[in-house]
Amino acid sequence: xxxxxxxxxxxxxxxxxxxxxxxxxxxxxxxxxxxxxxxxxxxxxxxxxxxxxxxxxxxxxxxxxxxxxxxxxxxxxxxxxxxxxxxxxxxxxxxxxxxxxxxxxxxxxxxxxxxxxxxxxxxxxxxxxxxxxxxxxxxxxxxxxxxxxxxxxxxxxxxxxxxxxxxxxxxxxxxxxxxxxxxxxxxxxxxxxxxxxxxxxxxxxxxxxxxxxxxxxxxxxxxxxxxxxxxxxxxxxxxxxxxxxxxxxxxxxxxxxxxxxxxxxxxxxxxxxxxxxxxxxxxxxxxx
Numbered sequence: 001x002x003x004x005x006x007x008x009x010x011x012x013x014x015x016x017x018x019x020x021x022x023x024x025x026x027x028x029x030x031x032x033x034x035x036x037x038x039x040x041x042x043x044x045x046x047x048x049x050x051x052x053x054x055x056x057x058x059x060x061x062x063x064x065x066x067x068x069x070x071x072x073x074x075x076x077x078x079x080x081x082x083x084x085x086x087x088x089x090x091x092x093x094x095x096x097x098x099x100x101x102x103x104x105x106x107x108x109x110x111x112x113x114x115x116x117x118x119x120x121x122x123x124x125x126x127x128x129x130x131x132x133x134x135x136x137x138x139x140x141x142x143x144x145x146x147x148x149x150x151x152x153x154x155x156x157x158x159x160x161x162x163x164x165x166x167x168x169x170x171x172x173x174x175x176x177x178x179x180x181x182x183x184x185x186x187x188x189x190x191x192x193x194x195x196x197x198x199x200x201x202x203x204x205x206x207x208x209x210x211x212x213x214x215x216x217x218x219x220x221x222x223x224x225x226x227x228x229x230x231x232x233x234x235x236x237x238x239x240x241x242x243x244x245x246x247x248x249x250x251x252x253x254x255x256x257x258x259x260x261x262x263x264x265x266x267x268x269x270x271x272x273x274x275x276x277x278x279x280x281x282x283x284x285x286x287x288x
Contacts, residue, residue, distance in 0.1 A: 012092075012093065013025055013026060014092060014126075014127075014128070015088065015091040015092050015127075016028035016124060016125070016126055017084060017088050017124060017125040017126075018030075018122075018123075018124045019122065019123060019124070022087070022088070022091060028124070030106075030122050030124075031108075031109050033109045034106055034107075034108055034109055034122055035106055035107040035108065035109065035110060036104070036106025036107065036108075036122060036161050037106075040160060040161040040162035040163075040164075041071075041106060041107045041115075041161070042073070042104060042105055042106030042107060042122075042160065042161040043064050043067050043068060043071070043073065043104075043105045043106075043158065043159055043160055043161065044064075044102055044103060044104045044105070044159050044160075044161060045060040045061075045063065045064045045102065045103045045159060046100060046101070046102050046159075046255065046256065047060050047085070047100075047101040047102070047103070047255065048098065048099075048100065048101075048130065048255050048256050048286075049085070049089055049094070049098065049099040049100075049101050049127070049130075050097075050098050050099075050286065051095070051096075052086060052089050052090065052094075052095035052096070053082075053086055053089070054081075054082065054085045054086070054089075054101055055255075055286070056218045056219065056221075056222060056255055057081060057082055057085070059218040059221055059222075060103070060218055060255075061081060063159070063216065063218065064103065064105065064159070065077065067158040067159065067160070068105065070158065071115055071158075071160075072115040072116075072117070072118075073105055073106075073107060073118060073121065074118050074121050075105065076123070081103075084125065085101055085125060085127070088101070088125055088126075088127045089101070089127055092127045092128070094127055094128075094129060097129065097130075098129070098130040098131070098132055099127050099128065099129060099130050100127070100128050100129070100130035100256060101125065101126065101127050102125065102126045102127075103123075103124075103125050104122070104123070104124045104125075104126070104161070105121060105122070105123050106121060106122040106123075106161065107121055107122075108120040108121045108122045130256060132256070132257060133257055133260070138260060138261065138275065138278070138279065138282075139273075139275055140263060141260065141261040141262055141263030141264075141273045141275075142178075142179040142180055142252055142260055142261070142262050142263060143177070143178040143179055143262075143263050143264045144173075144178060144179070144180055144181065144182050144193060144252075144262055144264065144265045144266070145172065145173035145176050145178035145180070145181045145182070145266070146181070146182050146241055146265065146266040147169060147172055147173070147181050147182075150169060150181060150182060150183050150184050151183075151184055151185070151186060151188075152183050152184065152185050152186065152191045152192075152211075152213035152214065153165050156183070156191065156192075156213045156214055156215060157212060157213070157214065157215060157216065158215070159215065166183075166194045166195065167194075169181045169183065169194050170194040170195070173194070180193040180194050180195065180196065180252065181193060181194055182241065182244075182265070182266075183214075184241070185209075185211045185212075185213035185214070186213060187238075188240075189209065189211060189238045189239055189240060190209045190211075190239040190240065190241060190244050191209055191211045191213045191214040192209070192214040192215065193252055195254055196217070196252035196253055196254040196257075196260070197214065197215070197217040197219075197220040197252070197253045197254070198239075198244070198250060198251070198252060198253070199220070199223065199234070199250070199251045199252075199253055199259075200239070200244060200247045200249070200250045200251075201247060201248050201249050201250075201274070202246075202247045202248050203248070204235075205232070205233065205235065206227065206232055206233065206234045206235065207234060207235040207236070207237050207239070208220070208234055208235070208236060208239075209236075209237075209238070209239045210236035210237050210238055210239075211238070217253060217254060217255070218255050219253050219254050219255040219258065219285065220253045220254075222285055223253050223259065223281060223285060226281060226284050226285065227281075241265070241266065244265055245265040245266060245268045245270070247270065247271075248270075248271050248272055248274075249261065249262070249270060249271065249272045249273060249274040250262040250265070250270060251274075251278055258281075258282035258285050258286055259278045259279075259281050259282040259285065260278075261273035261274065261275055261278045
């Protein structure tokens with residue numbers, strides 16, 4: 001193969017947006033002293049894009065902005081994020097399918113502990129192809145694992161770069177033949193899963209765990225809006241694991257996959273997946 005042919009066949013280098021510049025991945029560099037690397041001192045958002053545009057973007061921006069205020073991190077509200085992310089999608093040739101976008105904000109390099117002023121924060125955006133679960137995966141549903149140690153971390157209401165707990169808990173679920181793990185709050189009540197909010201239905205109607213120890217989900221907010229338009233009310237109430245396992249059906253919701261039926265909890269099969277309704281709601285969610 002000639003040099004010209006090799007160049008033509010070589011994969012295109014990913015483009016990153018970093019601190020105001022679009023750069024090839026090989027040139028996108030941060031300091032080894034960045035506090036995001038040293039301490040997980042930062043925040044992130046993961047966003048679904050389809051047909052070349054991010055969805056639910058304003059909800060994601062409001063969430064990271066609120067968390068930035070909480071942790072004394074500067075947030076540049078003047079950035080035109082929709083335009084920036086749309087350009088990033090195009091530069092990575094992802095405009096014709098689904099993409100996973102990520103916004104990352106760190107304190108950058110700053111001396112001392114605590115939450116010092118960030119004179120030079122690091123802000124970046126990344127884009128990559130997203131392969132949604134196949135129809136068979138939705139039809140099968142998730143098996144949820146219930147770990148012995150599964151209490152929500154204190155910062156569970158924020159998407160911080162301290163994400164190791166969730167990744168380790170998800171790995172424990174995978175090692176035990178499941179897709180995800182339940183996370184409980186400090187009182188031992190159900191909070192969420194590693195990567196999703198929970199929506200449940202029983203004879204009394206729809207409900208979701210009432211707890212401050214979970215992430216306020218952007219997709220869940222949209223799902224709730226859609227159900228309200230159909231005349232449904234989602235109750236907030238404390239939920240025990242055995243109560244969840246005895247529900248008629250349980251759905252996991254996040255911004256990438258949408259609505260995923262739950263097949264079993266702690267090895268106990270649920271009464272129904274209600275796949276037809278879950279599919280219809282997922283289609284509405286991603287209609288644009």
